[in-house]
Amino acid sequence: MAAKQQVECVKEGNYIRVPKGLVNVIVDETKISGVDPKGEATIYRGYTIEDIGEHASFYEATHLILYGRLPCDEELKEIKAKIDKYRGMVPEKIFDALKYVPATHPMYYGIYGVSLLGQYYAPDWRFDEDFLYDHALRVTAQLPVIFAAGWHLARNGTFYRPDPTKDHAWDVLRMIIGREPSEIEARAFESTLVLYMDHGFNASTFTVRVIASTLSDLYSAIAGGIAALKGPLHGGANEKAMEMFLEAQQKAEAKGVPLYEYIEEYIKEKLAKKEKIMGFGHRIYKLHDPRTDVAKKYVEKLKNGDYWMKVIKKAEEVMWNEKKIPANIDLYTGVLYYQLDIPIPMYTPIFAMGRVVGWSAHYIEQVLNNKLIRPTEKYVGPTGLKYVPLEERCKK
Ligand code: CMC
DSSP: OOOOOOOEEEEEEEEEOGGGGGOOOOOOSSSSSOOOTSSSSEEETTTTTHHHHHOOOHHHHHHHHSSSOOHHHHHHHHHHHHHHHTTTTTHHHHHHHHHHSSOOHHHHHHHHHHHHHHHHOOOOOOOHHHHHHHHHHHHHHHHHHHHHHHHHHHHHOOOOOOOTTOOOOHHHHHHSSSHHHHHHHHHHHHHHHHHOOOOOOOOOHHHHHHHHHHTTHHHHHHHHHHHHHHTTTTTTTHHHHHHHHHHHHHHHHHTOOHHHHHHHHHHHHHTTOOOOOOOOOSSSSSSOOTTTHHHHHHHHSSSTTHHHHHHHHHHHHHHHHHHHHOHHHHHHHHHHHHHHTOOGGGHHHHHHHHHHHHHHHHHHHTTOOOOOOOOOOOOOOOOOOOOOOOOHTTOO
């Protein structure tokens, strides 16, 4: 029988042993985002995540997350001008390098591309605030261009260049789907970037903070964040959720029933096999993920909205009845990006295009009040072994 999992901190000599997965462990303070002290809402710098997700533009939310307040007129003009200008300034040699990437998962293009950006911008890395904020805006503006260019270059040998005269979210979506999005499509996409922008000490943000704590540069830290986000238990879930719906849809078609009628049987079969249903469950939200309320409004308005909402509602009902587990944002964004004609492997890169703002804010918060993050371990392997030369070691 598996050992019972430790759920509380335990004192062991001079050390404190924390639960596996750091469940319920507070590792530091932050003013950027998190669950409010009453444990009732997730907040972005004092505002609820759904308020900002519903109302703020990408520029406003970026200003809020980075600088701690919503911008006034002049500040908004300034941040918009910088992000749009930097979007058009990705060094040409980075596009040249991306011509040689194979058609693999585009999260690799982000890791590769951001480390190339670091090679341009980071050699003389400094820790003064103006410099740090300027680079936060550069990487925010340029990471989406790298993802979109890498995707198209690897598959078609060509790509859509950024247009700095256009709105960031609209232009990024255009570079991904290769056509001009409608107003509602661009706003739906923009709101998901805002909803993804930050989320406390999630796995990728914590990774960024660990790298920042070594006083490495922002670009290296963001590369680590992208790598952590790639996993299916974190950002990768939006792709997996949509793949699951498409697999179920094929099965439903073979049976001649609509997906919203078949999804119950499909989910129950998976649960019976002890499989996880992607797009459900969360370390923090055990009853409801508030981000889904905002994303839902856009799913309803986009292509085949009624159909997809019927599928989602049924899936939610089954998961609640069977497991008492609510949907998370990735279930909704998976469907929303499908409605926008975005290729499925680009869903997690889009998560990164929003989260890069939060990563940058956490990088800055960490380095401006730094302590190297270096926990210790409990070694449970053998001791006292002695090196034996190869000829003697492998004798029968
Ligand atoms: N489907 C089926 N069972 C689930 C699911 C799910 N999606 N999520 C949790 N459970 C069960 C799990 O099997 C376990 O059951 P038991 O106690 O019988 O072993 C119990 O619920 C607790 O799950 P856990 O994985 O130990 O809980 P956690 O807090 O470590 O997990 C999670 C959080 C997000 C890793 C998990 O819910 C999961 O794997 N979900 C699917 C992946 C997913 O959608 N991830 C996106 C998260 S939201 C975006 C982001 O912020 O990254």
